[in-house]
Amino acid sequence: MTTHNTAGVAKPDLTARQIRRMKRFDNPWRNPKLIWGAGLMLGIVTLGILGRLFWNTDLVFTGSAPLKLPPIGFENLRGQSGQAGFPLGTDGAGRDLLALIVIGAPNSLFVGLLASVIGMSIGIFLGFSAGFLGGRKDDTIRILSDVMITIPPLLILVVFQAAFGDVSLTLMAILIAAFMWQSPTRLIRAQVLSMRESGYVQMARLSGASTMHIMFREMMPNLVPYLFGSFIANVTTAIVTAVGLEVLGLGPQRIPTLGRIIYEAINSGALIQNLWWWWGLPTILLGLMFIGLLLINLGLDEVSNPRLRKL
Amino acid sequence: MIRIPASYLGNRIVTLVLTIFIAATLIWIIPRLSPVDPAEIALGRMAAGAGTVGNSEEILAQLRSRLGIDQPWIVQYVRYLWGVVQFDFGLSTANFPTPVSALIANALPWTLGLMLISITITFFIGNLLGALMVWEHSPKLVKVAIPAAMVLTSIPPILSALLLMWIFSAKLQLFPLTGAYGLTVEPGWTWDFVQSVLYHGFLPALSIVVVTFGFWALGMRGLMIGVQGEDYTTLAKAKGLRPRYILYRYMIRNAILPQITAFALKIGMLIAGQVLVERIFAYNGMGKLLYDAILDQDFPVIQGVSFVIILMTALSVFIVDLIYPLIDPRIRHGK
Secondary structure (H helix, E strand, C coil), X not given: CCCCCCCCCCCCCCCXXXXXXXXXXXXXXXXXXXXXXXXXXXXXXXXXXXXXXXCCHHHHCCCCCCCCCCCCCCECCCCCECCCCCXXXXXXXXXXXXXXXXXXXXXXXXXXXXXXXXXXXXXXXXXXXXXXXXXXXXXXXXXXXXXXXXXXXXXXXHHHHHHHCCCCHHHHHHHHHCCCCHHHHHHHHHHHHHXXXXXXXXXXXXXXXXXXXXXXHHHHHHHHHXXXXXXXXXXXXXXXXXXXXXXXXXXXXXXXXXXXXXXXXXXXXXXXXXXXXXXXXXXXXXXXXXXXXXXXXXXXXXXXXXXXXXX | CCCCCHHHHXXXXXXHHHHHHHHHHHHHHHHHHCCCCHHHHHHHHHHHHHCCCCCHHHHHHHHHHHHCCCCCHHHHHHHHHHHHHCCCCCECCCCCCCEHHHHHHHHHHHHHHHHHHHHHHHHHHHHHHHHHHHCCCCCCHHHHHHHHHHHHHCCCHHHHHHXXXXXXXXXXXXXXXXXXXXXXXXXXXXXXXXXXXXXXHHHHHHHHHHHHHHHHHHHHHHHHHHHHCCXXXXXXXXXXXXXXXXXXXXXXXXXXXXXXXXXXXXXHHHHHHHHHHHHHCCCCCHXXXXXXXXXXXXXXXXXXXXXXXXXXXXXXXXXXXXXHHHHCCCCCCCC
């Protein structure tokens, strides 16, 4: 995979640019979409890490800064201009937006990742069981995933969080994960069903390998690209669900998350007061997060499916 | 005309009923696991309104029997399921004697109307654009739409709603900020009212369309590439049919079919997304009802709204599955 076959590629009728691109695609992981997407996500994570190191995170507390200050270079309706101490401005409760974002953005990402990891693990287990064991177990799992896939998670979670009030970030992730296993289960089940009769699985079975060995050592490695794609798609869905709950005023009440910042901004009439930085910055950050995840997913598609790659 | 095998129909009906049953049960169990007592919330609201409430123990007992929560769990559950079958979710605790079903009946037409309009527009525009991306006679400009469509699909409608609201309502003041119709307009079948509804509904619908059309466009693009290489398309060209005729009657007609199945899978997410858009625009639909109920801790309403939306989703998936052979005569159920 890493050795570059440069001799056969250089044809006289190709431009230098096309030759370069051909060489680059010799290694499928050096995919521009994948790199850009991963770069975006890394940037957001770095913002969280560096921000915690170099920025005063005590500014997330209410009243730690002047109210409704605009970012540097802008003016708010009261004619105040931005101050260097609060480069991205402050919200209506006197909290620094940079500090809020530094704390809040990794929180939103964390919920997405954790929910997706749990959902994936359940999905892998159920999908393999259904596809490999078959029979009544398969029927039960198939019907259950068919049923659960039509229920929008947001609405069940609204009922849950309205009943229980303040939930922790981890609990919210676990709750979302309860609705993230259906699509990986279906995907893996379908793949396992088609793989079950293939030569190498038959061979392993004849050699007396255990069910677990066949499932996880023989079949699983072939599914890795699918699993990755499904994982990233699930992270997006989990973050969208979490943000949805937060915008409805549910979810963790005391920890800053991007969705909660937006909720507070809307409730305080930030739109009419033209405090665009208050809701706008978390919105842009979430947008970048989703674009990053999409690019990673498209990149992974191209890595696992060479037909999608273009010159 | 179309024959749906009984086994397939039975299978789908079982899934549908099971979906509704599980959703109803989850919605019922969850609030009962929490320590919150709806009767105390209602009493608290009374106390907040009146200053003090005398003989509160009696009122609590009264409220509990009125809300039916003094019965054993199993009786409550059976009653609840029986109620759900009749679309009876009990009484709202925030607007106390109003039945939940009446509140939902007021909000549902708004949500359905907005959804029907935005989904129809997004499906139409998205698929047409996706088809034009592949068609060789389409203007060069359409090809630029691909990256834009891709990026926009990744953004949920709440974010686009916020941005559009800020640009068009707060900044340019072209559209109203909140509500589903003007405060000065009397609801009814008058031209003024219809105009006001369209005017208020434009931005919520646009914010859904903007971020969802790309999904259809990209799907359609992939399908059209497949259809473009088919023999029947080549034959149609060889016969000298007009390119436009080939596009609509040969290419789109065949490529659109899998898109309709995708529609069924996507509908749950669309409805959930729209609920949030309604909350942002304070649109008079289910989203606002749900949001107000969350603020008031009005559980019967939260349950009712959640259930009706889940029911809508499950029914749409069911219907799309059943009518599929009508639009694609090649498909036969049960095989």
